[in-house]
Amino acid sequence: MRAFGSVVQVLGLLYLIGGGNSAPAKKGPKGFLKQLNDTTWVLGNDLWNLTQGRQYGVRLMYKDKDLVGNAVGHYVSYNGAASDLNWTSAAIVESGSDYINVKFTAKEGDFHWVIYDDLVGAYQYFINHALPVLGEFRTLWRLDNTSFPRGRTNVKDGVLPPLSDYLAATNVQDETWQEADGTYLTKYDWAAFIREQEYYGVYGNEFGSWYINAGKDYYNGDHLKQELMIHRESKTGDAVQLNMIHGTHYQAVSKDAFDDGKTWGPWLWYLNDGSKSDAADRWRQEQKAWPYKWFKDTAYQTRGSVRGKIVLSDGRPAAGAAIFLGDNDMPNVTALDQGKRYYYTVYADNDGSFDIDDVRTGTYALQTWANGGKIADVTTTFVQGDIVVAKDKRTDLGKKLTWTVTDRKDRVFQVGNFDRKTVGFKLSGPTPFEHGRIDKVPANFTYTVGKSKSSDWYFAQSALGAQSIVFPLKAGPSSNAKLTVSLAGFSGGSSANILLNGQKVGNITTNSALLPTSQDTYRAATQAGEWHLLEFPIDQSLLKQGDNRIDFNVTTSTRWRGWLWDSILLDWA
Structure with missing residues (x-):
């Protein structure tokens, strides 16, 4: 009896330990979703967690510190901050041995967090169901400014201007301030070419928050698509990390209607100790893994x-x-x-x-x-x-x-390379974003074909005056010609007449149907915006043997608004 009793006691103990089953307990994922009330949830894993409200993720805990603090937190919005998505429910819709997939539902669609046990961060994606026709759609973090004092894109890395600098400066236009020394503060200096990004985000000595978009096929636009990536919020001082998955910055027209099921992502939101080398390693890892095999979507795969x-x-x-x-x-x-x-x-x-x-x-x-x-x-x-x-x-x-291309034998001259960018022109670099650089372009200057180089021509034009090209003809013209003007960008507000030997042959005109305005020269862009190709027929009677002169004569000027040059050509017709 004692022996039997001992066996029963042991079996009973095993039963309690095993939860009533003699088989070992199956290990489950460490990720979790807890609902606190009708409008609040907590999600994360053993390494980090986020308290998510109806609109905003308001408390991000990592290494025993709240990385949102007094900032706004995480949210998803379209057409600016006026339309933040409101989450009506949340649920774990999929799980494995080491991950969970959390879906937050809004009337416009579903936002997912895929949380792995050992990942500080999450894969994110959005599935459309009822987004309106829109230009801007984004996810973002607004984080504690003391934890994230610096920002990094592939073209700019440095300290985000402190809020005190904005408060001491004078606002001169949209999100742009002039300091006492004449320099400018603007969030647009933190823009970048979005398809060239590797990893980008905000960071400090202890923490880094990064977006890693290994796949970029869900972005709108082509090679020259530019977007605002990070910045300092001018009213609150929040460190802002933007994920512009459908954007309008630096474009003339960008409004789209999406099919039900259109998916943006997945991308990786990644937290670390502020190490850029670690973030770079993670970028390489994600790039090799894309398209992600774990994403169970038939159309994606x-x-x-x-x-x-x-x-x-x-x-x-x-x-x-x-x-x-x-x-x-x-x-x-x-x-x-x-x-x-x-x-x-x-x-x-x-x-x-x-x-x-x-x-x-x-x-x-x-x-x-x-x-x-x-x-x-x-x-x-x-x-x-x-x-x-x-x-x-x-x-x-x-x-x-x-x-099919034009015969090069017919070319009279060409200033600049055709690449839809200002690269190679004076002041186009070294960085592609700097507010007010267009002010440094002289109102009047002359380029002489055969003597000047493309690097002598300036990247942009805005001020009242004339940018001129002098070109020689060894003999009188035997046919008509064509002047091709390729603009890398155009911000309405300035206009010019194009004169050949004093006779008007065309114009670059604000409010023209041929030139819809884009947000480039006044938003710190110096290399590209919305590309335009203009062609003007030239009657041979306007040309002569010897030196000829083309003037781009600005007749109406608005500060910081004008055009970016790509290339200027004259061909025989």
Whole structure:
């Protein structure tokens, strides 16, 4: 009896330990979601947690510190801060041995946090159900300014201006202040080309908060899509980390209607101790893992690829050309302004060949344009539509896609390279963003073909005066000509007449249907905005043997508003 009693006692103890089952307890994920009341939840894992309210994630705990503090926290919004999403419910919709997938639901769609046991941070994505036609859609963090005093993008890394600097300065325009020494504070100096990003965020000596967007096909726009990435909030001092997954900064037109189910992401929001090298390592890890195999979405996982080789009609390979795979049904919308579906960008190799991997299945149109280099003289764009991408298939467009270009023998002169950017012109660098740099451009100067270099021409024009090109002709003209003016950007408010030997042949005009205004020169952009190509016929009677002169004569000027130059060419017709 004693022996039997001892066995019963042992079995009873095992029963209690095992919860009534003699088998070992199955290990579950460490991630959690707890609902505190109708409008408040806590989510996270053993390493971090966030208290999420109806709109804002208001308390972010990591290493025993609240990293939101007095700041606003985390939220999702569209068309500016006026339309923050309101979460009506939250639930764990999927889990595994080491992760949970938490879905927050709003009337516009579902926002997901995928939380792994050992990850300080979470993968995030949004699935649309009822977003309105919009231009701006974003997720963001507004964090404690003492914990995150610095910011980093791929083009700028430094201290975010403290709130005291804003309070002591004079507001001169939208989110732009002038300090006593004449320098400027503006959040737009923290913009960047979004498809060039690796990791970006805000950080300090103890903490770093980073966005890592390994996949970029859910972004709107092409290679030259620019967005505000981080900044100091001018009214509160919050450290702001933006995830502009559909943006309008530096564009003229960007409003899209989305299908039910359109998905942005997944991307990684990542916390660490402020180490940039650790964030860089994590970027490389995420890049190798994209597209993520763990994301159980059929449309996301169903992909193919596209390859081809482009040759110019004069026999040259399209070396280094920008390649854009986008909408098949929007021929009148620029590549920069496309945004309702998914988009892919690469650059051609030196022989004109290109490969675009991991493309969602569907029907696309291909666009290519010069990106400087060996084809910097090419003014035309190559377009081919009805490109079908099938699951696990490589769509081969052939080894000789022919891109029709203008005969170089007909060119009289060219100032600047065709690349849709100001790169190579005076004051275009070293950084692509600086408010007020356009003020440094003289109102009047002359470029002489055969003597001046492209680096002598300034990147922009705004002030009253004339930027002029003097070019010689060895003999009288035997035919008409064409003046091509390629603008890397245009902010309405300034206008110019174009004169050839004193006779008006065209204009660059605010409120013209040909020139919708974009938000570039007055928002610190110095290299690109919305690209425009203008062509003006030139009657041969206006040309003469000897020196000729073209003047871009500004007749109306608004400070900081004007245009960015790409290239200027004169060809015989």
